[in-house]
Amino acid sequence: MRIAVVGATGEVGRMMIKVLEEHKVQPDELRLFASARTAGMSLLFGGKSYTVEELTHDVLREGFDYVLFSAGSDVAKEYAPTAAEAGSVVIDNSSAFRRDATIPLIVPEINGDILEGYRGIVANPNCSTIQMVLGLYEIHRRFGIKSIVVSTYQSVSGAGKKGMNELQSQIEGHIHPQKFVRQIHLNVIPHIGTILDNGFSDEEMKMVHETHKILRDDSISIWPTTVRVPVLYGHSEAIWIETRDAASLEDLRGAIESSEDVVLTDSVISPLEGAGTDFVYVSRLRAFDDRRFLMWNVADNIRVGAATNAVRILKKHRALNARNI
Ligand SMILES: NC(=O)c1ccc[n+]([C@@H]2O[C@H](COP(=O)([O-])OP(=O)(O)OC[C@H]3O[C@@H](n4cnc5c(N)ncnc54)[C@H](OP(=O)(O)O)[C@@H]3O)[C@@H](O)[C@H]2O)c1
Structure with a gap:
């Protein structure tokens, strides 16, 4: 499984990395992205150091199984469609897509069933x-x-x-x-x-x-x-x-x-x-x-209201669609 985290240096992004580790999600490949301001910074996952990279459309075109976005609405609107077009399931923490009738807004314990057979952008609700x-x-x-x-x-x-x-x-x-x-x-x-x-x-x-x-x-x-x-x-x-x-x-x-x-x-x-x-x-x-x-x-x-819900969405999606990932 290939996972990317966009906004990895932020409050929610750092917590998503921690919660992925706590929930024993073990990606074969993990890539961390933020703005040019913090590109080059090192963050830990599973005892290993990862270098934060600058977000570009080209890296998202490589395609991931899951891209977890927590970089605000403007970044999500600009970059999330690129990731989705490359076949990634995008889980976005911002308000950019929450009211779009075509985009699922998910709390897995309540309406996670919607994720069965779904690919594209998934919105994480407000905390x-x-x-x-x-x-x-x-x-x-x-x-x-x-x-x-x-x-x-x-x-x-x-x-x-x-x-x-x-x-x-x-x-x-x-x-x-x-x-x-x-x-x-x-x-x-x-x-x-x-x-x-x-x-x-x-x-x-x-x-x-x-x-x-x-x-x-x-x-x-x-x-x-x-x-x-x-x-x-x-x-x-x-x-x-x-x-x-x-x-x-x-x-x-x-x-x-x-x-x-x-x-x-x-x-x-x-x-x-x-x-x-x-x-x-x-x-x-x-x-x-x-x-x-x-x-x-x-x-x-930061956990229940953002990072943990995002990781629970990832796990629920994977459980419901395991054969397609
Ligand atoms: N905090 C909460 O309780 C909470 C709860 C639910 C949802 N959310 C949502 O989650 C998102 C992130 O919130 P946060 O509290 O983590 O904010 P934050 O601490 O300010 O972090 C923002 C992150 O976005 C990155 N970023 C900003 N501009 C970027 C760009 N142009 N390209 C790539 N990365 C960029 C930042 O990178 P740099 O470090 O390089 O600037 C940083 O990693 C927001 O949409 C927020 O509404 C937050």
Whole structure:
């Protein structure tokens, strides 16, 4: 199996390399690509050193079994079609292709079946969406979710290397905001991405459109508020749902407990406990009646929200299409 990682030097790219290793994916050939800025840098995989190469159309024309992209939308739009035309299965972490009706948007535990017989570009959803749908999918399957009201608490690593550097430099006293619209150190910012004509941000609308596409149900009414907080790793979400069918708290507990890669716990889970793991943690489940429920949801945004989901897509695709790879 030949694998390429594009954006290998970034927050998500480095984690994809680590997660490939942890999940014991053993490529016969691994190539790492980034911009000219970091070409020549060395990165480790399986105890062996690999030199990062500058991304070009020509290298992608060589064709790989899988190309994992995490270099932003502009790079994905320019280069992912070249890789797909060369026969590679492309797994892209950016938002470039997520709303394209012809491109699968995949959380393998939920809609990985779509990958059977598929070749081309596969979109990896937004980090906040992935952890929310993983925690809600089984509830939706059993009781039907009518409405979701969600407030996110998103870590600075969700804004990549620049986001983390900005918090660090503000901790050291250089407070002028650049990446974020307000000071992030000792603050919270209720604004991620761009505010659209309808008053929602594009980050919030991703949670609406992507949840509909992954759960294959456009009828769910979704009301998101996305907030940046001065946490390094791990996104949290306060989620309120209304179900179509009546359910007890025990029914909901059963649904969440049976969800793949989700842990229901009575402990207090903060981003510090969730970071560094491949699970979504659901806690603080509570209700006043049998249709409306509140819960707290925590996951590592770089792993569950990006790198691990990408590697799970690769593994699922390979399992479903082994004879064709
Ligand atoms: N961080 C998250 O929680 C998260 C979650 C889900 C999805 N994502 C998405 O994943 C993507 C990467 O995010 P990130 O947080 O890893 O960002 P990042 O830390 O800023 O890394 C960006 C990567 O892209 C590379 N790159 C930039 N321009 C390039 C070009 N012209 N040609 C080739 N490589 C180029 C960079 O290479 P250099 O080092 O050479 O600049 C770096 O490897 C984004 O689309 C983001 O929206 C991120």
